[in-house]
Structure formats: C-alpha cells, structure tokens
Amino acid sequence: MLHEFLVANRAAILVRARAKATARTAPLATEEELESGIPVFLDQLIEAMTLSRTSSGEQALSASKHGSDLLRRGFTVAQVVHDYGGVCQAVTELADETQIGITADEFRFFNQYLDDSIAGAVTEYSRQRELAITADGRERLGELAHELRNSLGAAMLAFQSLRTGQVGPGGSTAALLGRSLLRLSGVVHSSIARVRLEAGMKATERVSLRELVEEIAITNSMMASSRNVDLIVTPVERGVDIEGDRQLLAAALANIVQNACKFTPLEGRVSVKTSATRDRVLIAVADQCGGLSPGKAEELSLPVQHAGGDPGGLGLGLSISRRSIAASGGHMRVRDVPGIGCIFTIDLPRLGPVLTGTSTRPGT
Amino acid sequence: MAPSTSSSELARRCILVVDDDEEMREAVGLLLSPTYQLRYAVDGIDGCDKANELPRPDLIIADVSMPRLDGIAMVQRIRATTALHRVPVIFFTGQTSVASIIAGLSVGTFAYLSKTSAPGVLEGKVRRALGG
Numbered sequence: 161m162l163h164e165f166l167v168a169n170r171a172a173i174l175v176r177a178r179a180k181a182t183a184r185t186a187p188l189a190t191e192e193e194l195e196s197g198i199p200v201f202l203d204q205l206i207e208a209m210t211l212s213r214t215s216s217g218e219q220a221l222s223a224s225k226h227g228s229d230l231l232r233r234g235f236t237v238a239q240v241v242h243d244y245g246g247v248c249q250a251v252t253e254l255a256d257e258t259q260i261g262i263t264a265d266e267f268r269f270f271n272q273y274l275d276d277s278i279a280g281a282v283t284e285y286s287r288q289r290e291l292a293i294t295a296d297g298r299e300r301l302g303e304l305a306h307e308l309r310n311s312l313g314a315a316m317l318a319f320q321s322l323r324t325g326q327v328g329p330g331g332s333t334a335a336l337l338g339r340s341l342l343r344l345s346g347v348v349h350s351s352i353a354r355v356r357l358e359a360g361m362k363a364t365e366r367v368s369l370r371e372l373v374e375e376i377a378i379t380n381s382m383m384a385s386s387r388n389v390d391l392i393v394t395p396v397e398r399g400v401d402i403e404g405d406r407q408l409l410a411a412a413l414a415n416i417v418q419n420a421c422k423f424t425p426l427e428g429r430v431s432v433k434t435s436a437t438r439d440r441v442l443i444a445v446a447d448q449c450g451g452l453s454p455g456k457a458e459e460l461s462l463p464v465q466h467a468g469g470d471p472g473g474l475g476l477g478l479s480i481s482r483r484s485i486a487a488s489g490g491h492m493r494v495r496d497v498p499g500i501g502c503i504f505t506i507d508l509p510r511l512g513p514v515l516t517g518t519s520t521r522p523g524t
Numbered sequence: 525m526a527p528s529t530s531s532s533e534l535a536r537r538c539i540l541v542v543d544d545d546e547e548m549r550e551a552v553g554l555l556l557s558p559t560y561q562l563r564y565a566v567d568g569i570d571g572c573d574k575a576n577e578l579p580r581p582d583l584i585i586a587d588v589s590m591p592r593l594d595g596i597a598m599v600q601r602i603r604a605t606t607a608l609h610r611v612p613v614i615f616f617t618g619q620t621s622v623a624s625i626i627a628g629l630s631v632g633t634f635a636y637l638s639k640t641s642a643p644g645v646l647e648g649k650v651r652r653a654l655g656g
Contacts, residue, residue: 306589309618310545313639317551320643326558333554340547 162266163209176250315340335386353411370396390429401511404488412481420447448501540581542571544590568593588617612653
C-alpha cells in the first residue's frame, strides 16, 4: 500500500520536500539539491519499498553508494540528513492528510530504511572524506620530500665542490651552499608552521616589532648577500608591540623577505619598512622583481589558496604565511608596481602599551 | 673493455643538465663545469630543444619530476631522434620509489641516482658514462 501511495503521489511529495528544503535556514538548499538530489532520495525510497523483501545488506550497500555519489556531487552531510528528513516528513504528512491505510509493518520498514540510509550515507561520506584527507596528506608529504631533496642535493654538491679545495669559501659555490641551507631551513620552518596552524597550536604573546624585524634582518642578510641583493631594513622605534604567535609571525615575514630576495635580480634592492598608527602596525616588504603579470596581485591577495599551491613560483610557504598572519589577527596584501616590483604588506593590530606601576600578583 | 678517454678529450665533452630547480642546475654546474662544457634546460620540453642543438650533447643529466614534460618522457622523445638515440642519460632525481627507478631504467638509462647520493657518485658516473 505504501509503495503504491509513494508512486501515485511522487509529484506531490516532491513539492512538499522541496518546499521544506527551501524554507530551512541552514544549510541553504542548492539548485542541484532541489532539482536532482531530493528526487533521487525519493526514488531510492520507492525502489526500496518495491524490493522490501531484499536483505538489509543490499539496502545498506545501496545507501553507501548513494553517500559516495552525494560526495561527488558536492553535497554536505547536513544536506543529506535534512533532505532525507524532509522526504520522510512530506510522506508522513501527506499520508496523514489523505488518510491512506498504511500498515504498522510498512511504517516500520519505512523508518528503518530512512535510518539505515542516513547512517549508510554518512558513513560512506565520512570514509570518502578520510580518504581525501589521507591523499592530501600524502601529496603534501611528497611536496615536502621533493623540496628537501632538491635543497639537500644542491647543498651536498656545493659542499663536494668546496671540499676539492679548488674553489674558495667566499665564492659562488659557498654562496650556493648558504642559499641551499637557508632554503632547507625555510622548508622546515614552513612545515612546522603548517603543522601548528592545522593543529590550532597558537602561543599568543606580546611581540616587540623591533625584535621581530631585527631577527628577520639578521637571519636573511646572508641569503640577500649570497644573491647580491641589497637588503635594507629601516630601524623600528621602541615600544611598538603586536600580539601574536612569535614563531608563526617570524616564519611568515621570513618567507616573504626570502621570496623578495629570490625574485629580485642581482644588484637589486629589497626594503623592509615598518610604520605604526595607534591601532595598526604595517610591515612593508618591497622588492624589484619587475612587477607581476596581470591579475597576479589579485590572485595573491585571495584569502584562501589551494593546498600546496605555488602561485607563479612564489614558494610553498606563501599560503602558510598568509594563514600565519591571519592567526595573529592580521592580513597580507600585495601591490604591484609595474615595471619595478611588488610590495607585500603585513597589516597587524597594534597592542596597547605595557602599563607600568600596576600591582603584580603575589609571588610573581 | 672500452678504451678510456684522456682528460683533455673529456674536457671537450658537452653535458646537458635538465632540471627545473635553479639551485640544482647551479650546483651541478659548479661541480662539473671545471671539467666539462655544460648546457642547461629548465624542463623536459626545453631539454628536447636543447638536446637537438649543435653541438649535440655527449651526456644528459636529467631530473625526473619536472613541469610540462617529465624526464622519462623527455628521454623517450630524445631517443626517437636518430642522432641522439644512443646518448647516455643519467637521471639525477629526488624520485626514489621502486616504480620510478624501474620506469627510469626502462628507457635505456646509464644510471639512476638520488639527489642525495653520497659525494663523488655523480662525478664518477659522469666520468664512466663518457668513457673516462
């Protein structure tokens, strides 16, 4: 009886189920969900009622396949659960209004099928998600290994050349060795920053802008000189502080400065200037890369980039830099100076001054 | 046993280095340029073009994983050229899985080396590939 009712009232049930999906506030219904998702749910249900004597194993298999299909179509778990629920409500409401006689067994089967379908779809959906996450992890590990091998290989070859004694420690071979080691260091720092960001490990503290910039100037001067680039760091006034994760901020700024040095030609200049207002702190890194190709500045300013994305060879660390800055409440923007270079600006909230003369806790 | 080649003869030999990593190209260049003439390419497509330029290379050192055209496909294309079908190739790469090594050796490769091989291995293989 229920099967005949579903077949006869398919159109009316769909209208009600779609209305329920449209009316909900979250998750918002999508066009595809309304046009193809909900009819699929209902047709599956009708098919199951037709084959109501099939084994529950076959039903679970069908539900699992359905979950896999939904993932490919881009549905979320919440959409799946809500749409099954919406179809269920539409059927029971219409059945009640038309007062058709549905047996207790039919209702039991009907509810059990919906429960199994939701559980099966969610399980399959979760499994697919896990597989996708694992594949993403493998891809990242592959990228990391590739970067490490290249920089380690270059360092080993440079060291081998130095060992022959035929080249001096102040020449291009030693400079290459220095760059390769810095690149290795950068890869390691970026990886640690990524792990910390993804694990939500933030160590927020008061960070002196002066100390942060000085640290970057010292650690990157070797990199700049090895590329014959003039790194000019404007001194920072005392008493300007920001609140953030010191390690993440240092890794982000170092990555931006290293990219600037990398893309600035020999004899070129990279400058790091800071400025502060009452509420904000700006760190501007200007290079002489020659300018960006059309649209690249907007692309680099996008808040989210594809995992492991390397926009135009700007290094694996740029998206991590952006996220590291965001983790401290700031943001990064890029300005193209056509024919000259580009300016990366880190904009962070300024922390108020340390109050002196306030009482301290006993024992501190 | 193949006759060995004297140092002066080796010095005239031309090696094509194909790697998308700028520092690796520079490092290989610094190591080998005192002894050999070097030419560079930045990916597989560039490698095919440079391999066909005169003078033709006596040896190709190539990475495997490269944009546009990977090293193995590049070697297959180069081998299809009559003038280059016997040029020795050394893969110098970070790809060290068994599958990659088999794929690399299957295209008639002289040696398949990891970029993190022990110091001296690349120089030794280059010397032997050139009959030194």
